[in-house]
Structure formats: structure tokens, C-alpha cells
Amino acid sequence: xxxxxxxxxxxxxxxxxxxxxxxxxxxxxxxxxxxxxxxxxxxxxxxxxxxxxxxxxxxxxxxxxxxxxxxxxxxxxxxxxxxxxxxxxxxxxxxxxxxxxxxxxxxxxxxxxxxxxxxxxxxxxxxxxxxxxxxxxxxxxxxxxxxxxxxxxxxxxxxxxxxxxxx
Numbered sequence: 661x662x663x664x665x666x667x668x669x670x671x672x673x674x675x676x677x678x679x680x681x682x683x684x685x686x687x688x689x690x691x692x693x694x695x696x697x698x699x700x701x702x703x704x705x706x707x708x709x710x711x712x713x714x715x716x717x718x719x720x721x722x723x724x725x726x727x728x729x730x731x732x733x734x735x736x737x738x739x740x741x742x743x744x745x746x747x748x749x750x751x752x753x754x755x756x757x758x759x760x761x762x763x764x765x766x767x768x769x770x771x772x773x774x775x776x777x778x779x780x781x782x783x784x785x786x787x788x789x790x791x792x793x794x795x796x797x798x799x800x801x802x803x804x805x806x807x808x809x810x811x812x813x814x815x816x817x818x819x820x821x822x823x824x825x826x827x
Contacts, residue, residue: 671720676728683731690738692759693745704734750816757783757821764823781823787815 672680684705691701711727718726751760761783768781814820 672724673721676721676724679728680724680731683728683735686735687731687738690735690742693742693749694738695745696738704731746818749818750813751818751821752812752816756816760818760821761823763818764821768823777825780826782826783821784824785815786820786822787811789815 687701687704690696691698708727708731711730712720712723714723716723746763749756751757761781764783765781
């Protein structure tokens with residue numbers, strides 16, 4: 661909210677506002693996949709705000725850059741744990757699949773993939789969510805993924821999910 665207010669008052673550049681928003685988003689990603697409690701992030705945001713509001717001789721632009729650097733350090737401290745958590749996450753519920761879809765769309769956009777309409781993209785499982793015994797038995801002996809729990813884990817991993825364009 662503070663960044664938005666500063667932007668409205670033209671005390672912060674569009675570029676600085678965008679940096680702050682992206683860093684806050686990255687921290688939220690870290691929170692989601694790092695198994696950290698939300699109360700650990702309140703003090704981080706509070707410290708960033710204090711860096712902007714503190715009374716000293718620095719110009720507002722420098723205070724904002726200090727807050728951006730502070731947030732960047734906090735993201736860097738957490739990103740490897742979050743990426744590990746992301747890789748190990750099993751995306752099985754509807755909400756989880758919505759998160760996975762959002763993330764995969766962001767990755768596609770950042771990679772510069774040429775897609776006519778990202779809104780038409782939907783998530784699909786390479787290994788089907790539910791195994792169909794008859795088909796799998798024909799492909800691989802009867803012992804292939806005999807363990808239902810193991811099957812569900814592999815079927816729900818991010819590496820088993822892909823985006824396809826709906827027609």
C-alpha cells in the first residue's frame with residue numbers, strides 16, 4: 661500500500677514500483693513453497709517500510725532503493741528452499757493445479773514462448789491423474805506403478821504437468 665501511495669504521489673518511479681511489486685510476489689512464492697509460517701513475513705515487510713519512512717538525510721529515491729535491496733536480500737535468502745519445495749510439491753487439489761497453471765504460464769511468458777492466447781492455455785497431466793489399469797497393463801507389465809501412493813505422487817509433480825492450448 662505504501663508503494664502504491666508513493667507511486668500515486670509521484671515519489672517513486674514506475675520502475676521502482678514494479679521492482680517492489682515483483683519482490684513482494686517472489687517473497688509470497690517463497691512463503692508458499694518454503695513451509696514457513698506467514699508471521700515470518702510480516703516483520704520483513706515492516707522493515708522494508710521502515711527503511712522508506714525512516715527520518716534521515718537520504719532522499720526518498722535512495723530510501724526506496726535501500727528497501728528494494730533489503731527485499732532482494734530476503735528473497736535470495738529463501739529462494740533455494742522455495743525452489744526445492746516447489747520441485748517436491750505434489751499438485752493434486754484444484755487450488756494446487758490453479759497455482760501450477762499460473763506458474764507455468766508465467767514461465768512460458770518469461771521464456772518468450774509464442775502463444776496466441778495464454779487464457780486458452782490449460783494444464784494437462786502427461787502421466788494421467790488416474791491410472792487406467794487396462795491401458796497401463798498393455799504398455800508395461802502389470803507391475804508398473806503398482807503402488808497407488810507412488811503413482812499419485814508422480815502424477816502430481818510439476819514435471820508431469822504441461823500447458824496445452826484449448827481450441
